[in-house]
Amino acid sequence: MIELNTPQGNYPVSAILFDKDGTLLQFVSLWGSWGECFLDQFARKLEQRGLSFPEQHRASLLGTVHDAAGKITDYDRNGPLAMGTMSDLYAIASWQGYSLGLSWAEAVELVDSCRNAADAMLEQSRPVRPLPGLVPFLDACAAQGIPMAVVTADETAAAESHLRWLGIHQYFTAVIGTDQVERGKPFPDMALLACGRLGVSPAEAAVIGDTNGDMRMAKAAGTAVAIGIAGGITAGLAADTRADGTLLPDADCIVSSYAELGVRRMVR
Template identity: 75%
Template sequence: MPELITPQGNHAISAILFDKDGTLLEFVPLWGSWAECFLEQFTRQLEVRGLEFPAPYLASLLGTIHNAEGKITGYDRNGPLAMGTMSDLYAILSWQGYLLGLSWAESMELVDICRQEADEMLEQNRPALPLPGLLHFLNDCAAQGLAMAVVTADETAAAEKHLSWLGIRSYFSAVIGTDQTERGKPFPDMALLACEQLGVQPSAAAVIGDTNGDMKMAKAAGAAVAIGITGTAHTPGNAAGDDAADPVTARYYLLPDADSVVQSYQELSFSS
């Protein structure tokens, strides 16, 4: 059985379960651009109806970090955009429309218009970028004979599409979206289903993710190790993200349930 080497210890595994957004692909280029388009349309659609949503509170709706120009530069890794399902996001925004005076039906229709605009923008631009070192790591995993799966809060069809945009779909024997299980993260359902489809025991699988929900899912499923990958993460109240570049800070503030925390895939390897 291959041995995965992490900065905090080594683990004998036969499979790896990857989160998708923020773990395989860069989160902000894809979902930051989607959220910007969605929130812009949301504001515009409210204005058409004679309503106004306070601009300073836009960031708090989905858990996004904005610069002075309003561009999304980061995200709360334990917030709605990172952890929620698409249905969760639509419900959050529909609720805001309802609070401003729309009927629930009107608010859902407004949100659907925004969804269509944001989805069309993604389809046209396809802003999917792999995390640094990902392709090399996936090749190493394949060379070790590891079974691999994706477990994501996104819906399966969208996940399949994004993996195809990246050109990495062939690495994974299973893609488990939140629509395939009764409960999503932080519950173990998706990890257990992925292990079942891979034909491995959870105790022989590593989980790699960028949110503490991923770590909790791994622990609940009985995974061999829960590995948090931080990249250039943002800690709460730290728009620059400098502190979160320190794995110790990330471990305690962003990923307290992780067994191991790395900033990039270059910190992971296999014993020869």
């Protein structure tokens, strides 16, 4: 068994489960690009049908933060883009189209075309960057022989592509997307399936994530520890989060970067 070292204490674990977006890769680098393309396409296609996408809904539709030029600079860690499945996002956008006057069928078709355009843009540009300190931490875990898995609200095929774009797919024994389970986060299904694939008890696994959905999944599955990583949050907000746990109230501990985590083999 390995000891996972955190600023708040040390935990004996046999495996580590990672969320993907905002935990392995920088959330805005990928989903900011995707969201901007999706929203631009959505507004343009509505306009072609004589409809207007209300500007005040641009941020609230997916749970994103925009600058004056409309560029996505941050995201709501308790919002649909951060915590929802892709099906959730498409349903939300389809409802918006329906509420503006499209039939449900027309709204679904419009959203699907926006999705295809945003997905194609990602495939071409591959705008992914790892969180600072991630690769050295994965190297340290691999050196200790710790089995690792990814548990993500994204679909499995897309998640595996993103891990390959980052060059880190080889670290993970299992990649569990929301399409492999009946219930996504915050339910325990993905964590339980990942532990089964790794051959470990949930009570011996750590979960690392950036949303409270990750933390609640960990608690529901009975894992050893739920670690919140605030690396994508601005410095001031990260300090506030560590102080009172506002954004991650169910975390056992919160770190600002992987530099605060370490692993070592336990001496018997």
